[in-house]
Amino acid sequence: MHKNWKTYKLSKVTTKIGSGSTPRGGKGAYKESGISLIRSQNVLDFKFSVNGLAFIDDEQAAKLKNVTIEENDVLLNITGDSVARVCSVPQEFLPARVNQHVAIIRADNKLLDSKFLMYSLLEKSNKDMLLTLGSAGATRNALTKSMIEVFELQLPPLKEQTQIANILSAIDDKIENNLATNKTLEDMAMALYKHWFVDFGPFQDGEFIDSELGLIPKGWEVKRLEELSEIGSSKRIFRKEYVDAGVPFYRGKEVIQLSKGKNISTELFITEERFQEIKLKFGAPVKGDILISSVGTIGVSWLVDDSGEFYFKDGNLTWLKNYKSFIKGEFLHLWLNSNVGQEQILGETIGSTQQALTISALRSLKLVIPPKSIYQKLEENLVNSYRQTQLNLSEVATLTNLRDTLLPKLISGEIRLKEFKTQVEHLV
CATH class of the missing domain: 3.90.220.20 (DNA methylase specificity domains)
Incomplete structure (x- = not known):
């Protein structure tokens, strides 16, 4: 640790640490839409998942107003098999609340950069410590509020925290962009396939014949x-x-x-x-x-x-x-x-x-x-789409490896920004 880095308990550099509860009635009380209720399944390491995102109404949310998520809050899973998973919530899912399995950790922005907080909790030695605390002496994995409050982080000055967090965030943003591009490419390829080879859209004016799978264009x-x-x-x-x-x-x-x-x-x-x-x-x-x-x-x-x-x-x-x-x-x-x-x-x-x-x-x-001539009309389009997907995935693997290599070295102060900044900038 460098001489200008200091060790702090989380209680000293945060303005809120707390978890929520499940509305009365459990799953049966969830709504089709409304205010997001974030549960442990939504909190993955590094990223927020919309899978199984629940919603509650204004009345239910009012009862959980003490666990209202604010922009840049860090979420920490505190019970079960997913204990110690960490992410922050994209702004588009706010307003939101958390249930009893998720803790909000709100950085004091005069002392602690919220993204630096998230990456610090994801750093392997800190993550291992949280997992050890969560599994100590209980039948079910659990992190208590008091455990989180006394958890210690080593912090550089705020400006350096922000610089470190920005570098790691830039890598994560590029990873997410590549994955989003791939989803679009896959959706486009599937839509094209369905239009031609399932709905037979371009062939509706031609002759159709009976087959084991229903009507198909003549010649297929x-x-x-x-x-x-x-x-x-x-x-x-x-x-x-x-x-x-x-x-x-x-x-x-x-x-x-x-x-x-x-x-x-x-x-x-x-x-x-x-x-x-x-x-x-x-x-x-x-x-x-x-x-x-x-x-x-x-x-x-x-x-x-x-x-x-x-x-x-x-x-x-x-x-x-x-x-x-x-x-x-x-x-x-x-x-x-x-x-x-x-x-x-x-x-x-x-x-x-x-x-x-x-x-x-x-x-x-x-x-x-289809006949070979029809297949060949779309083959190049489909192959090129897959080829671009593979290039994007290859870059994702490279970036993920870069982030996972840099994260512990940056968060611990083992290497400083100036030592690798040029190397990273051309990648992200």
């Missing part, structure tokens, strides 16, 4: 998935073959995260030698192949990118590869994600006690295929 065909792609799984890897470092080994949960464009923290690996042995005998996924989650959360597909070699768990994931016609992975990926594809997948898993998507079930799925 219904094909089983097995006619378009080889469908299989991986070579079994045994628990004893896992190692601490090497080639990443993905299960369903990693592939689901990758399908959402999220960075993953690989937990399992196999040796490079074992991977090369399997690759030589049985093959390994390459760019453009598709992996589909087949147990638990079923039917989530990931179009394999070019981010590096990996292997995956048999049974959990099914593998589409070696496409057999002019139809390629981008088209099949859009079909798998479309309502039409998802309904067929759901139809194959309903009624089973252990829900699973089998290889034989996938082989029998049917889809409408």
Whole structure:
């Protein structure tokens, strides 16, 4: 710690620390719209999630007026498995309140920059300390108000806090912009696919014929998935073959995260030698192949990118590869994600006690295929959209790694702004 940095208890550099409650009646009291009620599921590390955002009316909100969120407040999850997750709330979701599982921490802006506060609580040693406090001596993870009040942070002068926070925020803003751009690209690709290949919009004035899947334009065909792609799984890897470092080994949960464009923290690996042995005998996924989650959360597909070699768990994931016609992975990926594809997948898993998507079930799925000339009119558009998405995700991975590397060094004072500012500015 540098000589001009000082250690403070949070109670000395904040104007509010407190959590709320759930309105009487619990979930049944929530409204369709109104004032946001922020719960632990909305508080993720670094970012706010709208998934499951609840709303309350003015009367309910009045009873929680002591936990009104103000712009730049930092939110900290204080109970359960998500304890110690930290973010701030975008202004568009205000006015808002918090329930009893989330604490508001309001920086005293004369002493503490609110973004510096958020990043400090996310810094690994501080995060680990919060997790340790939260798990101490209770059946359920919990951080109390008194624990938060006495929690200590090392703070540089306010101006330097703001400079550090601005650098980290610039990286996070670029990450969010890339992810938002990808969402737009994906939505546009799906809308284009649906218009041409599900609604047959450009072909409505032409002749239609009956098929197993209803009326389709004349000249189009219904094909089983097995006619378009080889469908299989991986070579079994045994628990004893896992190692601490090497080639990443993905299960369903990693592939689901990758399908959402999220960075993953690989937990399992196999040796490079074992991977090369399997690759030589049985093959390994390459760019453009598709992996589909087949147990638990079923039917989530990931179009394999070019981010590096990996292997995956048999049974959990099914593998589409070696496409057999002019139809390629981008088209099949859009079909798998479309309502039409998802309904067929759901139809194959309903009624089973252990829900699973089998290889034989996938082989029998049917889809409408256009003539090659029509497919080629949109192929370049779809491929370019996916290519831009992959470039954006690659940049997200680089930026996330940069932020995660810089954060502990900046928050601890190990490195100073002038030492790397030029390096960061060209990236963000």
